[in-house]
Amino acid sequence: MRTRLPVIICGVFGVFMAAQYFITAEPVTAMYRAVLDWMQIIFVCALLVGILNVILRQLKSAARPGPDRVYAGIALFGIALMVVLGFGWGIGRGSAFLWVFNNVQAPMQTTVFSLLAFYVASAAYRGFRARHFESALLIAAALIILLGRVPIGEMISSHVPAVVSWVLNVPAVAAKRAILIGIGLGMTATAIKVIAGLERAYLGSRTR
Amino acid sequence: MRFDRRYIFLAIAVAVAVPMLFPIGLPVAVTDETRQVYDRIENLAPGDVVMFSFDHEASSLPEVRPLAEAVLTHCFRRGVKVIGLALFAEGAAVGYDILKDVGEREDKTYGEDYLYLGYRPQYSAAILGMGESIAEVFPADYDQTPYEELPLGQRVKSYADIELVVSVADGSLPTYWVEYAQARYGQRIVAALTAVMVTAYNPYLEAGQLDGILGGLKGAAEYEKLLGQPAAGTRGMDAQSLAHLTIAILIILGNIIAFARWRRGKSGKEGDA
Amino acid sequence: MSLTGGVKRLTAIIGAVALAAMPKTAFAADWFAVERTPELVAVIICTIVVLIAVLTARNRKFYVRPLPGLEAIDDALGRSTEMGAPVMYITGWGGDLARPTTMASLAILSSVAEKSAAFGTPILFPSHDPVIVSAAQDTIREGYTSAGRPDLYRADDITFVTQSQLGYAAAVDGMMARRKPGAVFLLGTFEGEALILAETAHSVGAVQIGGTDSTIQLSFFLVACDYTLIGEELFAASGYISGDPLILGAVRGQDILKIIIVATLVIGVVLGLFGNDLISGWLN
Structure with a gap:
């Protein structure tokens, strides 16, 4: 019963969500709207559980001696600060909440995002090796795209942007479509297995 | 010889920082993709409604903000009405700021x-x-005014009243717009993306599921050129150009080192023999 | 993409084939979306093919092409055990539990949990989605129990971190730097955080096994990870690891559908070369 009921619910709603796509009758559309509302409600409840989970874990870490203690303290302070600012003075334009968001959180996140520039360079240096003809071809394409996507490409030759466009829109799209068809098939098969109750790993149960 | 990757990081930092401090002013040519988006907005009638979905996090702001500002400026100058929203929590405050x-x-x-x-x-x-x-x-707007009390809210009920959706994104959200809004409701969509995501959406553009793609700082710089108003996108082009050039040099350098190592190993073996 | 999203994307291609054959007036009732008839036909074809392939798979043996990324799992777990380090499993920031890719990843997690428990090595599972955390807790607990090591389970190791993409990347990077996992599994739907996580895993000396349905991040995994599962291999992985004939049957169903699609495309191209737009017209 522990897994049977969720499997039945999943199967019923899976079939309903697939069927409603083809049915325009009002009762079905109304039910579909109700399902969408419930999806949001369930997600917000799960989010609350998640936030509680984070707070409890950080409290535990803060109570334990060790290097994590400082990080946990900062995390708890951050959570408390944003809650107090948000509920106390609102989140609109000119609020302290928005100021902290724009001037503390956004720059910190942008900093992490900017790591990509360094990691792309490091991974490209390490990963792009002309070991055989195909990988040499890949490197040639990478170099053309790298230079052709910025004004330097146009300065080298006026044909470079056209070549870049062709590489991106013809061979790259062809390869992507082939991969996407494979992925689409995988998703289709997984979805059917889940709806049919054959795949239950998401419930902590083995397949049957 | 093995490269300490911190040298690579240093090279990239220099390539990005120097042109920011001393701009070079590289010329920007407009591509067909950017012109396609520009023409799509240009062909809207005054009073048409465009929905701007800020589908990104604060982290990608330096790249997506110039894109959003360029297209928004164009919309407002054409007399097009704009409804903004965010599908990521972090995009909420950012989108509000940009739109305002x-x-x-x-x-x-x-x-x-x-x-x-x-x-x-x-x-x-x-x-x-x-x-x-x-x-x-959305029963109420960001400032908690009931949606249907706002003049624009009274005339825009659903996608049927919206001419175009612009998804300003740094991830997979435009896919959701295509799969749900375009496939189900026939909503026309344009994606304004971080440069890294552009190639992922080319198949959608080719298939006609997207009306256009505007990509990265270069897309913003090109759009600013079409608007005749250079801004953040144009300023960032020099840094991006040098960063790309540095990565290209690193790839070539890595292969030269690998080739030299392979040659040395080969001659060593011949010497042993 | 929702559970039905994958079906819709793919089956639009197959379904279009049936469009011209459909007597539209027969379906023109106001409760049915007539214009979606081809997709309905495609959904039915896909469902029938996959279910028949699955249900006829009992007691059959299948050959599955060796996938180096999956064959490396035992070595990666063994290496972690030797180092006394945990294993880290990440399903990516881009998916939720409604996404088939996440479900496929949890199916692999189930096998990885069982194997790692047999080695006595704990799994760290940081996630951006509280619903995925809840499912992963059940999956890992079940895997540990199946291997006879329920004592290994610690709820604190399987935890929600934050919904913020780069906040998540920073938190997971911090965990990697402090806990130094011996192996990092990056299997699921990834976005901009993919390369940051893969490079950090590389810098702490972990074996990285990556796999994603995101074509853009796939290119990053290919240059940054030790082993990469490309596209559909991720969906075949759980059957490959477990040897479960039902799952392998579904993989066979995928292959049959692939043959149907390729045949349709080839016929369409040949007809197109002779000026006949029968299939390309349907697809449009």
């Missing part, structure tokens, strides 16, 4: 010329829900 800034700069009235709905969780449900009724998904 551009709206005020272009002398537009909140509620009549543009409005901002804020954030809703569960993007798939939110996108689908707006096809039925925007007011049900």
Whole structure:
């Protein structure tokens, strides 16, 4: 019963969500709207559980001696600060909440995002090796795209942007479509297995 | 010889920082992709409604803000009405800021010329829900004014009243817009993306599921050129150009080192023999 | 993409084939979306093919092409055990539990949990989605129990971190730097955080096994990870690891559908070369 009921619910709603796509009758559309509302409600409840989970874990870490203690303290302070600012003075334009968001959180996140520039360079240096003809071809394409996507490409030759466009829109799209068809098939098969109750790993149960 | 990757990091830092401090002013040529988006907005009639979905996090702001500002400026100058929203929690405050800034700069009235709905969780449900009724998904705007009390809210009920959706994104959200709003409700969509995501969406553009793609700082710089108003996108082009050049040099350098090592190993073996 | 999203994307291609054959007036009732008839036909074809392939798979043996990324799992777990380090499993920031890719990843997690428990090595599972955390807790607990090591389970190791993409990347990077996992599994739907996580895993000396349905991040995994599962291999992985004939049957169903699609495309191209737009017209 522990897994049977969720499997039945999943199967019923899976079939309903697939069927409603083809049915325009009002009762079905109304039910579909109700399902969408419930999806949001369930997600917000799960989010609350998640936030509680984070707070409890950080409290535990803060109570334990060790290097994590400082990080946990900062995390708890951050959570408390944003809650107090948000509920106390609102989140609109000119609020302290928005100021902290724009001037503390956004720059910190942008900093992490900017790591990509360094990691792309490091991974490209390490990963792009002309070991055989195909990988040499890949490197040639990478170099053309790298230079052709910025004004330097146009300065080298006026044909470079056209070549870049062709590489991106013809061979790259062809390869992507082939991969996407494979992925689409995988998703289709997984979805059917889940709806049919054959795949239950998401419930902590083995397949049957 | 093995390269300490910190040298690579240093090279990239220099390549990005130097042109920021001493601009080179590399010329920007407009590509067909950017012109396609520009023409799409240019062909809208005054009074048409465009929905701007800020589907990104604060982290990608330096790249997506110039894109959003360029297209928003164009919309407002064409007399197009704008409804903004966010499908990521972090995009909520960021989108509000961008929309208000551009709206005020272009002398537009909140509620009549543009409005901002804020954030809703569960993007798939939110996108689908707006096809039925925007007011049900967003009963009030970001400032908690009931949606249907706002002049623009009174005339825009669902996708049926929206000419175009512009998804300003740093990830997979445009896919959801295509799969739910375009496939189910026939909503036309344009994606304004970080450069890294552009190639992922080319198949959608080729298939006609997207009306256009505007990509990265270069896309913003090209759009600014079409608008005749150089801004952040144009300023960032020099840094991006040098960063690309540095990565290209690193790839070549890595292969030269690998080739030299392979040659040395080979001659060593021959010497042993 | 929702559970039905994958079906819709793919089956639009197959379904279009049936469009011209459909007597539209027969379906023109106001409760049915007539224009979606081809997709309905495609959904039915896909469902029938996959279910028949699955249900006829009992007691059959299948050959599955060796996938180096999956064959490396035992070595990666063994290496972690030797180092006394945990294993880290990440399903990516881009997916939720409604996404088939996440479900496929949890199916692999189930096998990885069982194997790692047999080695006595704990799994760290940081996630951006509280619903995925809840499912992963059940999956890992079940895997540990199946291997006879329920004592290994610690709820604190399987935890929600934050919904913020780069906040998540920073938190997971911090965990990697402090806990130094011996192996990092990056299997699921990834976005901009993919390369940051893969490079950090590389810098702490972990074996990285990556796999994603995101074509853009796939290119990053290919240059940054030790082993990469490309596209559909991720969906075949759980059957490959477990040897479960039902799952392998579904993989066979995928292959049959692939043959149907390729045949349709080839016929369409040949007809197109002779000026006949029968299939390309349907697809449009």
